Amino acid sequence: MDTDSARRIPRHQHQPGEGLPAPESPINLSDQLPRSYGVTRCVLQARDPRWLHAWWEASEAEWSFALARVGANAAQATPVLRVYNLGTEGPPDLALASASAMAPWWYVPLGQFADAWLFEVPVPGCYYRVEVGLLGPGGAFVPVAASNVAQTPRASPCGLASRRPSAWSGSISRLA
Amino acid sequence: MAEPKGYLCIVLHAHLPYVRHPEGKGALEEMWLYEAMTETYIPLYMMLKRLADAEVPHRITVSLSPTLVSMFRDQLLMDRYRQHLDGLTELADREVQRTASLDDMNAVAHMYRDMFREVRDVFTGELGGDITKGFASLASRGTVELITCAATHGYLPLMQVCPEAARAQVLVAAAEHRRVFGSPPKGMWLPECGYYPHVDEFLAEAGARYFFVESHGVLNACPAPMRGLYAPITCPSGVAAFARDVESSQQVWSADHGYPGDPVYREFYWDIGFELDEDYLSPVLGKLPARAHTGFKYHRITGKTNHKEIYCPSAARDRALVHAGNFVFNRGRQIEHLAGFMDRRPMVVAPYDAELFGHWWFEGIVFLEHVLRLAAEPGSGFATVTASDYLGQYPVSQEAVPSMSSWGYGGYSEVWLSQENDWIYRHLHSMAWRMSELARRFPPPQPPLVARALAQAARELMLAQSSDWAFIMKAGTCVDYAVQRTASHVLRFDSLYQALVRGEISEGLVRKLEEADNLFPQLDYTVYSGVLNPEALSATADRITPA
Numbered sequence: 001m002d003t004d005s006a007r008r009i010p011r012h013q014h015q016p017g018e019g020l021p022a023p024e025s026p027i028n029l030s031d032q033l034p035r036s037y038g039v040t041r042c043v044l045q046a047r048d049p050r051w052l053h054a055w056w057e058a059s060e061a062e063w064s065f066a067l068a069r070v071g072a073n074a075a076q077a078t079p080v081l082r083v084y085n086l087g088t089e090g091p092p093d094l095a096l097a098s099a100s101a102m103a104p105w106w107y108v109p110l111g112q113f114a115d116a117w118l119f120e121v122p123v124p125g126c127y128y129r130v131e132v133g134l135l136g137p138g139g140a141f142v143p144v145a146a147s148n149v150a151q152t153p154r155a156s157p158c159g160l161a162s163r164r165p166s167a168w169s170g171s172i173s174r175l176a
Numbered sequence: 177m178a179e180p181k182g183y184l185c186i187v188l189h190a191h192l193p194y195v196r197h198p199e200g201k202g203a204l205e206e207m208w209l210y211e212a213m214t215e216t217y218i219p220l221y222m223m224l225k226r227l228a229d230a231e232v233p234h235r236i237t238v239s240l241s242p243t244l245v246s247m248f249r250d251q252l253l254m255d256r257y258r259q260h261l262d263g264l265t266e267l268a269d270r271e272v273q274r275t276a277s278l279d280d281m282n283a284v285a286h287m288y289r290d291m292f293r294e295v296r297d298v299f300t301g302e303l304g305g306d307i308t309k310g311f312a313s314l315a316s317r318g319t320v321e322l323i324t325c326a327a328t329h330g331y332l333p334l335m336q337v338c339p340e341a342a343r344a345q346v347l348v349a350a351a352e353h354r355r356v357f358g359s360p361p362k363g364m365w366l367p368e369c370g371y372y373p374h375v376d377e378f379l380a381e382a383g384a385r386y387f388f389v390e391s392h393g394v395l396n397a398c399p400a401p402m403r404g405l406y407a408p409i410t411c412p413s414g415v416a417a418f419a420r421d422v423e424s425s426q427q428v429w430s431a432d433h434g435y436p437g438d439p440v441y442r443e444f445y446w447d448i449g450f451e452l453d454e455d456y457l458s459p460v461l462g463k464l465p466a467r468a469h470t471g472f473k474y475h476r477i478t479g480k481t482n483h484k485e486i487y488c489p490s491a492a493r494d495r496a497l498v499h500a501g502n503f504v505f506n507r508g509r510q511i512e513h514l515a516g517f518m519d520r521r522p523m524v525v526a527p528y529d530a531e532l533f534g535h536w537w538f539e540g541i542v543f544l545e546h547v548l549r550l551a552a553e554p555g556s557g558f559a560t561v562t563a564s565d566y567l568g569q570y571p572v573s574q575e576a577v578p579s580m581s582s583w584g585y586g587g588y589s590e591v592w593l594s595q596e597n598d599w600i601y602r603h604l605h606s607m608a609w610r611m612s613e614l615a616r617r618f619p620p621p622q623p624p625l626v627a628r629a630l631a632q633a634a635r636e637l638m639l640a641q642s643s644d645w646a647f648i649m650k651a652g653t654c655v656d657y658a659v660q661r662t663a664s665h666v667l668r669f670d671s672l673y674q675a676l677v678r679g680e681i682s683e684g685l686v687r688k689l690e691e692a693d694n695l696f697p698q699l700d701y702t703v704y705s706g707v708l709n710p711e712a713l714s715a716t717a718d719r720i721t722p723a
Contacts (some may be wrong), residue, residue: 001247033663046589047589053601055605066292115602116602118594153580155395155396157400162399162574164574166412166573167572
């Protein structure tokens with residue numbers, strides 16, 4: 001039995017009791033969760049100032065096509081994320097491709113059967129974008145899906161000072 | 177009363193995930209609701225009513241999550257709660273007899289019997305079985321400001337890629353608040369204080385004037401906040417962001433320095449539910465599949481030892497008064513200090529989970545009552561207010577955008593996005609996009625059955641999004657339940673989606689799921705069709721397919 005309740009009071013969330021599964025749901029949970037939602041996509045989201053999370057979905061055919069283009073067999077190709085740092089201002093709308101072409105980038109190696117990855121980035125408060133794909137033995141990269149742009153939060157106070165006032169008036173309004 | 181030098185804004189956020197299990201006779205998770213009602217929500221109402229009746233000048237903000245309000249108004253759950261209260265009072269009578277020869281324990285048993293009888297009488301009599309009426313009456317008396325939070329407590333920063341889902345969480349919550357309490361919420365509690373830039377635009381659309389963020393959400397705002405943590409900033413949407421105060425939080429929450437760890441306070445984890453004969457406990461635990469907390473706890477924290485002394489209610493109450501005095505004294509000095517260099521009266525924001533008071537910290541309600549009484553005395557140097565009160569006095573604030581932040585461990589999204597729970601997001605995001613697809617594909621008017629199926633799909637999506645499931649998976653307690661809940665809502669949504677797109681929707685399927693997950697009876701599924709989804713569109717547009 002735990003004897004120190006002060007240390008066990010959770011900072012947030014109510015979670016009393018030991019907790020055991022409730023009576024079985026009327027839906028049979030042995031059913032598989034959807035394995036695919038039928039859309040090739042890569043989704044990127046910021047977890048904190050230095051960590052991003054990506055998940056992706058693509059068909060076997062698309063991975064096979066990438067493998068063929070990279071010119072390797074499955075044992076030689078490495079699944080990777082190509083991570084683009086788009087800077088602190090972010091790319092202009094609808095110019096992702098050109099912005100990515102000019103942005104610094106690096107590879108993050110993935111597990112062979114991974115469909116999601118949590119990875120560290122060097123600079124907080126920046127916009128990032130990734131492509132998931134295959135890296136061939138000769139250094140050729142073939143993307144399978146490209147992500148949205150995600151911004152990591154600032155880790156320190158903003159250097160910009162402004163005293164512009166603003167107020168609520170029942171709808172969006174500004175005074176200055 | 178002398179003019180206050182500043183203000184204290186106490187915010188209690190009351191939330192439980194939707195734990196209604198009509199298929200069983202007594203799920204353990206429903207006990208979460210019954211425990212919190214008995215130890216926190218009803219005693220909190222009774223305390224606030226006592227203060228209002230005594231005309232103690234005070235203001236306090238209470239956030240009632242829409243899932244909690246839905247359970248408060250659910251006939252099945254409230255009938256079961258009445259039975260639970262009957263069981264508690266029956267067990268209390270047994271406990272008074274069992275401990276008759278043990279003076280110290282018997283005094284505690286009498287305390288529980290009096291407490292449970294009073295809670296039962298208030299719930300069934302004064303409240304008529306509906307605690308929302310009690311809080312609404314306090315709001316109408318002007319002492320309590322009721323606000324809401326996201327519909328199912330969805331963690332909004334991880335919905336950035338599907339903003340229509342975040343918008344629906346906010347707008348459905350506001351609509352529910354209006355339906356139940358008769359007016360729109362003046363402010364909103366962001367689940368887990370989770371904020372990301374621009375989510376405030378949805379709050380503005382819902383008519384909310386303010387929200388609360390963790391301290392670094394304001395400290396790292398852009399431009400930098402010129403008044404620090406002790407005055408709000410206004411987002412470009414016009415909605416004000418108030419920062420949580422570190423000092424007042426530490427005094428109540430800190431494991432090392434917080435009040436609830438005092439040795440004279442009641443020990444939470446020693447409960448007769450895990451010690452006495454199961455037949456003897458049957459009035460409370462009779463229908464449950466396993467042992468659980470009963471609420472009868474006879475020991476005090478004592479110290480970091482397995483030896484526990486018997487709890488002494490009068491000593492614990494006296495200590496709560498001392499701690500309340502200390503808290504008010506410290507706030508007075510803090511506010512006096514801040515007022516010395518600020519160009520307006522400072523406001524210290526002290527938000528807490530409501531369940532801390534009474535449930536986890538048994539004496540917390542007594543502490544709160546005396547904090548509010550002492551703060552109302554002329555010598556305190558400050559007054560209690562709500563964020564609305566402060567905005568009424570200072571409607572103009574510096575414009576700035578808060579930083580993405582939460583009050584979870586690490587200050588960002590680590591709790592809700594880790595290797596223990598990251599598998600849920602492909603489902604939650606995909607479901608949100610599919611829900612938007614359904615809302616656009618089936619614009620109103622639709623045949624009644626189709627409209628019901630669409631609304632139910634939205635309910636299943638929202639229930640899957642509850643931040644509680646990811647939190648429990650990360651915390652490692654009752655993980656099976658959190659996984660099962662997430663999976664069941666994913667599957668239920670998928671069954672509705674497949675049936676809708678194939679034109680095979682059936683009355684049987686819709687009715688079965690409506691009975692299982694019956695919250696938000698007036699949910700308008702078209703809320704998912706009202707916002708463009710540039711991230712989703714860009715992700716789709718960028719996809720690279722074989723030539």
